Amino acid sequence: MSDKKILVAYFSCTGVTARAAQKLAEAAQADLYEIKPEQPYTQADLNWSNKKSRSSLEMNDPTSRPAISGKVENMEQYDTVFVGFPIWWYVAPTIINTFLESYDFSGKTVIPFATSGGSGLGETANGLRASCAVKFAPGKMLNGVLTNEVLQQWLNGLLL
Template sequence: MKRKISALAAVLLAIGLTACGNNEGQATNDTTQTIQAESSKEIEAVDNTEEEAQQVETSEAVSNTNDEIVEDTSTENTDGSEENSGVLVVYFSATGTTKGVAEKIAGITGADTYEIKAAQEYTDADLNWNDSNSRSTKEQNDSSVRPEIGSDAISLDGYTTIYIGYPIWWGEEPRIMDTFVESYSFDGITMIPFCTSSSSGIGRSGQNLADNAGSGTWIDGKRFGAGASEDEIRSWIEGLQ
């Protein structure tokens, strides 16, 4: 009988120890899971903090960039206009000779330049004065011809003096110059013609332009050869004052 009781007690003791072991294991698992959950929360909190910090830095960078843009654009002219020098050199040059003189005038006076370009460029054949059927010969024989200008239009606002240059063709200004002066108003502007040629003088070309323009104050012009020096041009300009 005592042996049975001892055996039963041993069995009950074993069961109790097993239960305690299971409970301790479960407690350990619960503790581990709790620690892991808290660690995850801490990591998530750190991540969120770093993300918020990055967002703040990005926001500040964008704000600074916008401020810089505002500062840069505040220096621009609000009306989109640009100041000019007050002096303009307008020229037509089929072979480059008149262009050379025009650039020297601009360099001496600090003037802006505007090149009159034909919508249909003149070829060597067009400029053959020995050919009675060449384009330039036909144009110069008809004072009513007005060749089309291919250059963009220019605003004359702010200009008070305009040097206007061209080659001499058949003793007169090329007809494209008449196209130009008839396309603009020169009120309040002093107009100064100049021309280039191998031998012919300026003739009536300046007066023709003044008559066709119908506006502006036109003064006597000057003829230059292909080899006109800067000193020669400067002397003429100074003599105008």
């Protein structure tokens, strides 16, 4: 990679995004940080077909900012921050906005990555830019079997 300091921060409820984040952190020789909600999500909270579930209520309110438990130590040391999440309602969960609004990303590059059972990144990055007005590099869906070769190709293309 390079001499730049890299962080892979991720939010995961079912472990799918966590596995992708771990593989990405290994390939990028990056530090890993889990974005944990102050109030963990239950299966009932994640029931997207229930309009009154916690995740449905959060995603239907663009101002929703679920609280995060913990902080990244020494965020200022990182040059590049990958931010990973599952796609919810075709965009990033609002806890990602909470994360982006919690730090000063000036001078850093933010690179989204996501996992999804069926949808792509779409306009996700545009929705995140409102929470973090810095340089965003092109994001990527990290679904399925992730080989080190596939991740290295993407990382090399980003010119980190």
